[in-house]
Amino acid sequence: MQPNSNTSLRPVSIVGAGPSGLAAAITLARAGRKAIVYERQPDAGCRFHGDFQGLENWSAETDVLDELGSLGIEPSFDYAPCREGRFFDPAGREMRLKAARPALYLVRRGREAGTLDQSLKQQALAAGVEIRFRQTCPPLTEGGIVASGPRTFNAIDVGYVFETAMPDGVFAVFSDRIAPKGYAYLLVSRGRGTVASCLFADFANEKWYLERTVEFFVRHAGLCMTTPRRFGGTGNVVYDRSARDGGCLRVGEAAGFQDALWGFGLRYALVSGHLAANALLGGRPSRYDRMWRRRFAGMMRTAMVNRWLLSGFGDRAYAFLLSKLERAPDACECLRRLYAPSGWKLLCYPAARRRAFPRPSGTQRRSPQVRTGTTQ
Numbered sequence: 019m020q021p022n023s024n025t026s027l028r029p030v031s032i033v034g035a036g037p038s039g040l041a042a043a044i045t046l047a048r049a050g051r052k053a054i055v056y057e058r059q060p061d062a063g064c065r066f067h068g069d070f071q072g073l074e075n076w077s078a079e080t081d082v083l084d085e086l087g088s089l090g091i092e093p094s095f096d097y098a099p100c101r102e103g104r105f106f107d108p109a110g111r112e113m114r115l116k117a118a119r120p121a122l123y124l125v126r127r128g129r130e131a132g133t134l135d136q137s138l139k140q141q142a143l144a145a146g147v148e149i150r151f152r153q154t155c156p157p158l159t160e161g162g163i164v165a166s167g168p169r170t171f172n173a174i175d176v177g178y179v180f181e182t183a184m185p186d187g188v189f190a191v192f193s194d195r196i197a198p199k200g201y202a203y204l205l206v207s208r209g210r211g212t213v214a215s216c217l218f219a220d221f222a223n224e225k226w227y228l229e230r231t232v233e234f235f236v237r238h239a240g241l242c243m244t245t246p247r248r249f250g251g252t253g254n255v256v257y258d259r260s261a262r263d264g265g266c267l268r269v270g271e272a273a274g275f276q277d278a279l280w281g282f283g284l285r286y287a288l289v290s291g292h293l294a295a296n297a298l299l300g301g302r303p304s305r306y307d308r309m310w311r312r313r314f315a316g317m318m319r320t321a322m323v324n325r326w327l328l329s330g331f332g333d334r335a336y337a338f339l340l341s342k343l344e345r346a347p348d349a350c351e352c353l354r355r356l357y358a359p360s361g362w363k364l365l366c367y368p369a370a371r372r373r374a375f376p377r378p379s380g381t382q383r384r385s386p387q388v389r390t391g392t393t394q
Contacts, residue, residue, distance in 0.1 A: 029054045029148075030298055031162035033155045035062045037284060038270025039165030040138040040147075041091060041291030047145035048090050049299050054148045056155035063135030065167075066127035067249045069179045070205040070212040071134075073097065073123040074282040076353035077317050081119065082285055089292045095137035098124040098207045103188035105340050106238060108195070108333035113340050117350035124188075124207050125284070134284070161265020161303060163294050165287075168271040171252035172375050173200065173281055176224045177214025177231070180243035182206060189239045192336035195230065199329045201280065202231040204239055213241060214249075216281055218329070224250070253281050255325075256375050257318060260307050267294040267306050275314070278322040278374070279357075286314055316359030319367040324356060326370035 030046055032039045035057035046053040059065070075082045083093045099120035105113050115121075126133045142149065158164070189204040196202045199218035205211065215231040217224060235241040257274030261267060269275070269290040276283030290310055297306035328335045346352035 034165035038287035038291035041288045042295040043147040045295035062139040063128045068128045076350045095134045096132035106191040107337040108193040113344040115349040118348045121350040164268045168254035173253045176250040178246040180246040182211045204235045279324045323363040323370040326374040
């Protein structure tokens with residue numbers, strides 16, 4: 019009797035038990051291939067503290083939960099669909115944005131039950147994945163998958179997680195005085211909240227911008243925090259031409275797969291983990307670059323051009339974009355068109371990449387003094 023062609027092969031080593039690494043492990047295990055995940059922390063989600071993040075749902079016509087289902091990932095984590103929100107321009111003018119379908123799903127990150135991290139861990143274990151916590155992966159001399167997080171950073175997120183009696187809501191403000199080149203946000207769901215400033219510049223003054231963020235939402239959204247806990251972290255929104263180092267395939271943040279405009283990266287992380295696993299299952303890791311480029315390289319390039327244009331015009335551009343989104347019958351569809359690749363934006367990408375994120379300086383290579391976490 020011939021052994022199963024997948025189970026007879028050597029195990030695939032995966033560095034990191036984040037969303038991209040666990041998505042890859044789930045795909046491999048369900049195809050009958052042995053997967054071993056190495057994670058230096060004692061559990062999945064240790065980088066996070068129950069903070070809310072957004073699983074964006076506007077960059078593709080397919081609902082993100084349906085897409086995850088097609089990858090074999092069950093939405094067993096807690097999530098809250100968001101179809102409307104209150105947004106503020108640099109002058110503090112409020113605009114209400116509405117969408118026909120959820121523009122994003124709020125999910126929690128961390129070690130608690132119901133978080134995205136714990137849900138993916140349980141699905142991986144149920145599929146037969148071996149997870150070795152508190153262990154460093156041996157050298158990947160025969161290849162594998164690297165899901166170890168950002169190798170450098172060009173954005174930081176600083177904020178608080180807290181309990182609250184506030185009603186559920188999604189709030190954001192776009193102003194260089196509060197979050198230079200980025201935005202600040204307040205997310206509340208089921209008595210929990212996250213308030214933060216996402217910065218793409220002036221990292222040294224992150225404490226000052228966080229204070230301004232809290233003051234703004236107290237004044238404009240009635241922010242009320244109980245037992246606030248500080249969190250923060252870094253993100254990388256610049257990807258390389260190739261996400262492959264020989265037989266090692268980089269996924270998620272390790273490959274720079276994040277939205278350069280606003281830092282959303284969970285969808286890219288989960289999909290890239292699945293694609294990398296499929297490339298290895300097919301015995302052709304060299305196909306991985308072609309696979310991820312086909313799926314989201316165009317959108318990431320477009321997001322980079324959008325960032326260059328918006329940051330170049332500053333507060334005037336933020337006000338214009340919010341006004342356009344408010345007038346749109348469906349803000350989610352308007353965002354999808356904003357992210358859709360076009361000929362002129364793709365032509366602008368090389369210049370946008372150079373000017374929006376020049377080669378990192380020494381201070382950008384060093385992590386800021388915030389508790390470990392990540393951007394959206």
